Amino acid sequence: MKRIEIIGVEGMGEVRTGDCVGELICAACARQGIELTDEDVLVVAQKIVSKAEGRIVSLKDIRLSERARELGRELDKDPALVEVILGESRRIVRKGGRALIVETHHGFISANAGVDCSNVGMGQAALLPKDADASARTIRAEIRQRNGKAPAVIISDSFGRPWRVGTVDVAVGIAGMKSIKDERGTKDGYGYELRAAVTAIADEIAAAAELVMGKKDGVPVVIVRGCQTEKKEEGSVKELLRPAAEDLFR
Amino acid sequence: MKRIEIIGVEGMGEVRTGDCVGELICAACARQGIELTDEDVLVVAQKIVSKAEGRIVSLKDIRLSERARELGRELDKDPALVEVILGESRRIVRKGGRALIVETHHGFISANAGVDCSNVGMGQAALLPKDADASARTIRAEIRQRNGKAPAVIISDSFGRPWRVGTVDVAVGIAGMKSIKDERGTKDGYGYELRAAVTAIADEIAAAAELVMGKKDGVPVVIVRGCQTEKKEEGSVKELLRPAAEDLFR
Numbered sequence: 001m002k003r004i005e006i007i008g009v010e011g012m013g014e015v016r017t018g019d020c021v022g023e024l025i026c027a028a029c030a031r032q033g034i035e036l037t038d039e040d041v042l043v044v045a046q047k048i049v050s051k052a053e054g055r056i057v058s059l060k061d062i063r064l065s066e067r068a069r070e071l072g073r074e075l076d077k078d079p080a081l082v083e084v085i086l087g088e089s090r091r092i093v094r095k096g097g098r099a100l101i102v103e104t105h106h107g108f109i110s111a112n113a114g115v116d117c118s119n120v121g122m123g124q125a126a127l128l129p130k131d132a133d134a135s136a137r138t139i140r141a142e143i144r145q146r147n148g149k150a151p152a153v154i155i156s157d158s159f160g161r162p163w164r165v166g167t168v169d170v171a172v173g174i175a176g177m178k179s180i181k182d183e184r185g186t187k188d189g190y191g192y193e194l195r196a197a198v199t200a201i202a203d204e205i206a207a208a209a210e211l212v213m214g215k216k217d218g219v220p221v222v223i224v225r226g227c228q229t230e231k232k233e234e235g236s237v238k239e240l241l242r243p244a245a246e247d248l249f250r
Numbered sequence: 251m252k253r254i255e256i257i258g259v260e261g262m263g264e265v266r267t268g269d270c271v272g273e274l275i276c277a278a279c280a281r282q283g284i285e286l287t288d289e290d291v292l293v294v295a296q297k298i299v300s301k302a303e304g305r306i307v308s309l310k311d312i313r314l315s316e317r318a319r320e321l322g323r324e325l326d327k328d329p330a331l332v333e334v335i336l337g338e339s340r341r342i343v344r345k346g347g348r349a350l351i352v353e354t355h356h357g358f359i360s361a362n363a364g365v366d367c368s369n370v371g372m373g374q375a376a377l378l379p380k381d382a383d384a385s386a387r388t389i390r391a392e393i394r395q396r397n398g399k400a401p402a403v404i405i406s407d408s409f410g411r412p413w414r415v416g417t418v419d420v421a422v423g424i425a426g427m428k429s430i431k432d433e434r435g436t437k438d439g440y441g442y443e444l445r446a447a448v449t450a451i452a453d454e455i456a457a458a459a460e461l462v463m464g465k466k467d468g469v470p471v472v473i474v475r476g477c478q479t480e481k482k483e484e485g486s487v488k489e490l491l492r493p494a495a496e497d498l499f500r
Contacts, residue, residue, distance in 0.1 A: 001257065001258060001260065001282065002257075002258035002260070002462045002467070002469055003255060003256065003257050003258065003462070004255070004256040004458075004461055004462055005253060005254070005255055005256075006253065006254040006255075006256070006458070007251065007252075007253050008251060008252035008253065010251065010252070032251065094498040094499070095498075096498050097496065097498075099498060101498065108413075109412070109413040111446075117442060118438050118442055118444055118447070119438045119439065119440065119442075120440070120442075121440045121442075122440055122441060122442055158449070160446075161411065161450075162359070162412060162492075162497060162498070162499035163358075163359040163491070163492055163497060163499060164420070164450060164453065164490050164491065164492055165429075165430060165448065165450060165489065165490050165491065165492050166429075166430045166431075166448045166449050166450030166451075166453070166490065167446070167448065167449055167450060168418075168449075168450050168453050168454050168457065169454070170414070179415075179416075180415060180416045181416075183465055183466070186466070188368050188369045188465075188466050189369065189466065189468070190369065190370070190371045190372055191372060192367060192368055192369075192370075192371075192372055194368055194465065194466070196361075196410075196417070197368070197465050197466075198415065198416045198417065199408070199416055199417055199418070199460065199465065200411075200414060200415060200416030200417060200418050201416075201461070203414065203416070203418050203457070204418050204419070204457040204458065204460055204461050205461065207418065207453070207454040207457035207458060208254075208256070208454065208457060208458030208461060210449065210454055211254055211451070211454050211455065211458060211474075211477050212252045212253070212254055215433055215438075215444065215447050215449065216433070216436070216438045216439065216444070217252070218439070219252055224461075227461050239415065240414050240415050240416065241413070241414065241415065242412070242413055242414055242415050246347065247412060247413060248344040248345075248346050248347075248349060248351065248412070249344070249412035249413060249499065
C-alpha cells in the first residue's frame with residue numbers, strides 16, 4: 001500500500017540568531033521519540049532559518065530612499081518595508097493594489113520578495129535566507145554529524161500565485177534530493193509517450209508539509225516519510241526556476 | 251503529535267464511461283481494508299472522473315476550424331488537439347513556444363485547457379469534467395449512500411505554473427469542505443495581526459496527494475487523513491479562482 005506520513009516536529013521553541021537549526025531539530029526529534037532516516041524529507045520553515053541566520057531587520061532602523069517613499073505612497077505600503085523589499089530584489093515584475101511582485105536576487109518571483117512581518121516580533125521583518133540551498137545543506141550536514149543520518153532537507157515558504165486565491169508552500173532551498181521528477185519520454189499504460197510529465201516534487205512536498213505546519217501553530221519542522229524522492233547530493237532549488245527565455249509570464 | 255497520512259487506494263482498475271466512481275472507490279477501499287470517515291479528504295484524479303463522465307474525444311473525429319489549423323501551424327501542435335482546447339476555452343491568455351495557455355469555461359487559467367492525451371489510449375484526449383464541483387458532490391453522495399460516511403472530495407489535476415519548472419496538482423473540483431483557510435485578522439504569538447494569511451488548503455491537499463498518485467502508477471484515488479479542514483457542504487473550487495479585477499497577471 002502506497003502511504004506517506006507527514007509528522008510535525010514539536011517543541012522547537014523560539015529560534016534565535018546563531019542557533020544551530022540542525023541541532024535543535026535533532027533534539028526535538030529525540031524528545032518526540034522520532035528517529036530520522038536517510039529516506040525522510042525534512043521540511044523546515046524559512047522563518048526559523050532566517051532567524052538563526054540573523055536575517056531579521058527592524059523596520060524603524062531602515063534608511064528610506066526616495067524611490068521607497070514614492071512606492072510606499074503609490075501602494076499604500078510602509079516605505080520601510082518597501083525599502084527592504086527593494087533591497088532583496090533584482091526588479092519589479094508587477095505592482096498594483098497593495099501588491100509588489102518582484103524577482104528576488106535568488107531568481108524567485110515572489111510577492112514582497114518573501115519579506116514577511118509575521119512570527120518575528122512587532123516592527124521586525126524576516127528576509128529569505130541569502131542562499132537557502134546552502135542553509136539546507138548546512139542543516140543536513142549538522143544532522144548527519146549528530147546522528148549519522150542524512151534526510152533530504154527542503155526549506156519552505158508560502159508563496160502567492162497568479163490566477164488562484166491563497167498561498168501554497170513551495171521550496172526555496174533544497175539539499176540532498178532532486179527537485180523534479182522527470183518522466184518525459186517514458187510511456188503510459190497505453191504506450192503513449194509522456195511529453196509534459198515534469199513534476200515539481202519538492203514543491204509538492206513543501207505544500208504537503210504546510211498542512212501540518214500551519215501559519216501559527218509552532219510547528220516549523222515537518223518530516224515527510226515514505227515519499228519516493230531521488231537522492232541528489234548537489235540538489236538545488238535552481239532546478240525549479242524556469243529560465244526567463246522559456247517563461248511566457250515575465 | 252500532529253500527523254497526516256496519505257494513503258493510496260489501489261486496484262481501481264480501468265474506469266469506463268458510465269461507471270459509478272463512488273462505488274468503485276468504496277469497493278477498492280473495502281478490498282484494502284480501509285474504512286472511510288467523515289474527516290477524511292478523498293482526492294480523485296480528474297482523469298478517472300472524465301472517463302466515467304465520457305469526457306474523452308477521439309482526435310481523428312474532430313472537425314478542424316481554420317483558426318485551429320493556423321494555431322496548430324504556429325505552435326507546432328496537432329490542430330485537432332488545438333481545436334479541442336479552443337472548444338474548452340473562453341480565451342487565450344498566452345501562446346508561444348508550443349504552449350497554449352487559456353482561460354477555460356470554468357475560469358481556470360491552464361495550459362491546454364487541461365486537455366490531456368496521457369492515460370486515455372492512443373489518439374484520445376481527456377477533457378476536464380464540465381463541472382468538477384458537481385462531479386465531486388456526486389462522488390461524495392455516492393459514498394455517503396453506500397457506507398454512511400461523507401469524506402470531503404477533491405478532484406485534482408496537474409497544472410503548470412509561471413516562473414517555476416514542473417507541474418503541481420491543484421483542485422479543479424471540491425465537495426464538502428472549505429477550499430481556503432483564512433487567518434487574516436488573527437494574531438501571531440507576538441501580537442502581530444496577520445494580513446496575507448489565506449492558505450489554499452485544497453490545493454495543498456491535491457499537491458500532497460500527487461506524491462502518492464504519481465503520473466502512471468495506477469493510483470487515481472488517495473485518502474488524506476488527519477488534515478484539519480473546515481467542513482462546508484456548499485464548498486466549491488470557485489473559492490480558489492482569483493477575480494480578474496484583483497489579478498495582476500491577466
